[in-house]
Amino acid sequence: MRWKSLLLFGLFIVQGMHSQNDNFSTTTKLKSEPYFIVDEEPFQDEINRAFRSVLTSPDLAKLNFSPECNLKTSYVKQVIDHLRNTASSINFYPTENFQKKPENVSDWTIEGIFKHLELKSVDRGFFPSVADRVAQAYSDAKNFSDFAFRLTKKDLGKLSDEQKNEMRVAYNKLSFLLKKENHWRYRGMAKTIGECRVFLDPTIRVSKLKFPKVDYEVLININSTCPCGTGVKESKFTYTAKLQGIMTNSKWSISTPKKVKFNTEYIKCCPSKENAKQASYDELSDRIAESMTQRMQESLEESPNREEFKEPELADRPIGQRLNYFAGGGLVLGPETDFFGFNYLVSIAYLIHATKALEIMPELGYSRFTGKETDFGFQTEGVAFAPVKARALVELSDVSPGLDGFTVSAGLGYAIGLTEGISGGMAYDIGGGYRIKNATEKSPCQWDLSAMFTGIQVENGSFSSVIFGVRVRY
Known part of the structure; x- marks a missing residue:
């Protein structure tokens, strides 16, 4: 009776696989x-x-x-x-x-994947090949231990290293195939x-x-x-x-x-064409667009060799064109100068709102105050923070034409203490900048020289400094 049951079970599997094939065109x-x-x-x-x-x-x-x-x-x-x-x-x-290929590229094609499913320590059972049985076990398994048990009916501890290594390769191949980025x-x-x-x-x-x-x-x-x-x-x-x-x-x-x-x-x-199409819908909108176009043309006539380009609206900007980077360093101020000498700061921000003159962005940074030899005869260790701020940046050229290239910015948030024994606290800064390189079609990065006063208010004191650096707006 047992062999008859096995035979019927085998026929059921084969018939099921054939019926599944009939469902596809x-x-x-x-x-x-x-x-x-x-x-x-x-x-x-x-x-x-x-x-x-x-x-x-x-x-x-x-x-x-x-x-x-x-x-x-x-x-x-x-x-x-x-x-x-x-x-x-x-x-x-x-x-x-x-997209991401391991060293042996050929092993990560479907040919290579199925080749590594032909395990020596596993028999094919009722399946057409060992590879098919391995693929079936993988699709039903919850994890690697379950995968190995479905193939051998043994726990991992009872398998030899050779068996486990062979099965691990097969398991990893199929896992790689299903990764979202591949x-x-x-x-x-x-x-x-x-x-x-x-x-x-x-x-x-x-x-x-x-x-x-x-x-x-x-x-x-x-x-x-x-x-x-x-x-x-x-x-x-x-x-x-x-x-x-x-x-x-x-x-x-x-x-x-x-x-x-x-x-x-x-x-x-293109502005001119879009304005013409919008005219039949909203006359006022058309007049505003014409005025903006005329203003841009007059600006180009005044500076014919200027290689600037019009920034797209925020909603149209790819993610890469909303990023804002800063790197700089400076001297520590206040009472903490007895224990710390220099402060350097790097940060990255992401533009989430923009108007004609104002940009608002969340910012994440890393700030470190370096230790120094004190007057008391001992060397202090540095402390580090991870400031998380909301930043506002204003283009002064849109406030007054005479201030073309100048910006002011301010940030407010919380600095997370990264050094043992140093708690976090409120973080703030205020400063300004001046554009030294315009964004162009060939190089969409705008470079600003920046200076700012920064402060971090902690439980038993404060850390403050004046920072000079470069801000890259991409």
């Missing part, structure tokens, strides 16, 4: 031996079909655009329609397997849409493995640049989609993409 049978799936033509055909399906998904027909800017609406529709109509002619080619990147390509150059950057990653089923996530980044005659200077869109499939040692399949979404990250319009 396409199936590619590959070699029974481990294969280099990234370079296999069947894999390329399926991935190309998936990317094209994303670009032509019926879900995109349901998109509703806001009528507030006809220019942006028509441009987005033009991009979608062009890619939909030309998707069949687009071919996607892989460039690398993962994906297959495909070669970017450029297309012409009207007068614009549009660049496609596609990737695909494994998001979930429940053997033999596998879930994929597709991301296609689309960046464009256009001449200002079109009214659109540059833009960024993203296509995202979910896919399912079968992934075993000998079979690979993929379904039709689901939950396809098209997101507009940002669109930067």
